[in-house]
Amino acid sequence: MRQLHFEQILLETGWDRDITLKIDPSGYIQSIERTKSKEMGKSITGAAIPGMPNLHSHAFQRAMAGLAEKRSSPTDSFWSWRKVMYGFLDMLEPEDVTAITAQLYVELMRGGYTGVAEFHYLHHSRTGQPYDDKSLMSQAVIEGAQAAGMPITLLPVFYAHAGFGGVPPEHGQRRFINNLNDYQNLFSELQGFEQQDPNLTLGVAPHSLRAATKEEIGELLKLSPERPFHIHIAEQQKEIEDCIASYGKRPVEWLYENFDVDKRWCLVHATHLTDAEITLIAKSKAIVGLCPLTEANLGDGIFPAKRFVSEEGSFGIGSDSNICLDVARELEGLEYGQRLLHQERNVLTSITLPNTGHFLYKKSVSGGARALGQPLGGLQIGSRADFVALDLEHPDFYGRDRESFLSILLFAAAADFKTDVYIAGEKMVAQGRHKREEEITRTYKARMSNLLSSL
Numbered sequence: 027m028r029q030l031h032f033e034q035i036l037l038e039t040g041w042d043r044d045i046t047l048k049i050d051p052s053g054y055i056q057s058i059e060r061t062k063s064k065e066m067g068k069s070i071t072g073a074a075i076p077g078m079p080n081l082h083s084h085a086f087q088r089a090m091a092g093l094a095e096k097r098s099s100p101t102d103s104f105w106s107w108r109k110v111m112y113g114f115l116d117m118l119e120p121e122d123v124t125a126i127t128a129q130l131y132v133e134l135m136r137g138g139y140t141g142v143a144e145f146h147y148l149h150h151s152r153t154g155q156p157y158d159d160k161s162l163m164s165q166a167v168i169e170g171a172q173a174a175g176m177p178i179t180l181l182p183v184f185y186a187h188a189g190f191g192g193v194p195p196e197h198g199q200r201r202f203i204n205n206l207n208d209y210q211n212l213f214s215e216l217q218g219f220e221q222q223d224p225n226l227t228l229g230v231a232p233h234s235l236r237a238a239t240k241e242e243i244g245e246l247l248k249l250s251p252e253r254p255f256h257i258h259i260a261e262q263q264k265e266i267e268d269c270i271a272s273y274g275k276r277p278v279e280w281l282y283e284n285f286d287v288d289k290r291w292c293l294v295h296a297t298h299l300t301d302a303e304i305t306l307i308a309k310s311k312a313i314v315g316l317c318p319l320t321e322a323n324l325g326d327g328i329f330p331a332k333r334f335v336s337e338e339g340s341f342g343i344g345s346d347s348n349i350c351l352d353v354a355r356e357l358e359g360l361e362y363g364q365r366l367l368h369q370e371r372n373v374l375t376s377i378t379l380p381n382t383g384h385f386l387y388k389k390s391v392s393g394g395a396r397a398l399g400q401p402l403g404g405l406q407i408g409s410r411a412d413f414v415a416l417d418l419e420h421p422d423f424y425g426r427d428r429e430s431f432l433s434i435l436l437f438a439a440a441a442d443f444k445t446d447v448y449i450a451g452e453k454m455v456a457q458g459r460h461k462r463e464e465e466i467t468r469t470y471k472a473r474m475s476n477l478l479s480s481l
């Protein structure tokens with residue numbers, strides 16, 4: 027049993043000081059005690075806040091950040107970005123995926139994330155043929171996570187079609203495609219890995235209503251009824267129009283008519299919603315997976331967060347295309363989108379938590395934890411001891427009241443505020459440096475120079 031003493035800590039119950047956490051050998055919080063003495067255990071200086079779950083990542087896209095930032099047609103859009111992305115992933119070998127994933131997860135951890143849901147759809151070889159070992163690419167992702175020490179919820183993605191109503195897949199999608207039987211085999215193989223690795227959790231993920239039919243989603247729901255269930259939905263206007271053309275309904279409207287959507291679901295993006303759809307999602311307790319910086323980068327649109335929050339909807343954040351790997355910038359982006367849209371300030375708050383930074387952070391931790399299906403969700407008994415220590419000597423924090431720390435983090439602190447990041451009570455990042463960063467970055471650079479020279 028380890029003990030850590032905290033000068034200041036944001037517990038699930040709120041800010042507190044002089045607290046000792048007892049942490050069991052697996053890294054979970056066993057008890058929370060008020061102690062004046064630092065002799066109780068190693069002392070954490072600064073202010074500790076819970077680590078943030080990242081509920082949506084496509085790891086390989088980290089390596090193409092910046093490559094799609096030039097206009098390629100008179101109407102550059104999500105769909106032209108997707109062409110660049112398909113071209114990039116065509117080249118990737120499993121060793122590239124491991125190197126990129128490890129590098130990304132090191133950077134995510136430095137940015138304050140302590141768990142990731144990886145929405146993984148790159149399954150097959152470059153020709154589109156499955157590897158002899160069908161879970162090879164999933165294993166490549168798991169190895170990357172293990173190298174970085176990042177707890178991962180792996181969501182092997184079911185992808186079978188190019189459009190609503192079971193349209194046959196395109197050439198650029200050949201590495202993603204599985205039928206239900208192949209997917210079930212992949213999933214049961216991965217369950218074997220899950221049993222060996224305490225840092226690996228599995229979930230189920232039909233890619234979208236474009237890529238999976240109603241019957242297929244129905245079968246996937248039966249595969250493992252307790253696990254997180256993620257799907258991309260209503261990200262682009264074209265997707266809404268295509269859904270209406272094929273199914274006569276909007277995506278979220280159709281989803282709720284056909285399935286019993288509940289709290290195990292994570293609806294990723296859900297950008298374009300009617301008021302009735304906002305109410306459906308909020309009432310169902312499904313998590314909305316918001317990725318504000320990727321949604322801005324791709325020109326998706328702005329999620330109606332003000333109304334959703336007023337109806338007590340649940341949400342978390344994800345880094346999605348991995349162009350920005352910082353919790354604070356992602357949450358800042360979420361609030362700023364709403365300020366610009368509504369021409370108001372401090373839009374995303376509640377009566378009980380009027381401090382914007384605190385509200386956004388707390389809601390994203392609890393929503394993200396549920397979407398990952400990992401024992402996280404704030405610093406409380408039974409949670410994994412994941413936390414980020416803020417350096418209160420940084421000029422932005424110095425002398426400020428702790429009630430404002432999270433708003434300073436989101437809206438003022440420069441990216442260089444030095445943090446230590448702990449996962450399961452173990453220090454993984456010290457003064458902004460991950461403990462295996464040097465070796466992981468060296469490997470990443472070597473793989474990248476190889477890969478990008480063939481572009």
Ligand SMILES: [Zn+2]
Binds near residue numbers: 082084145
């Ligand atoms: Zn995505």
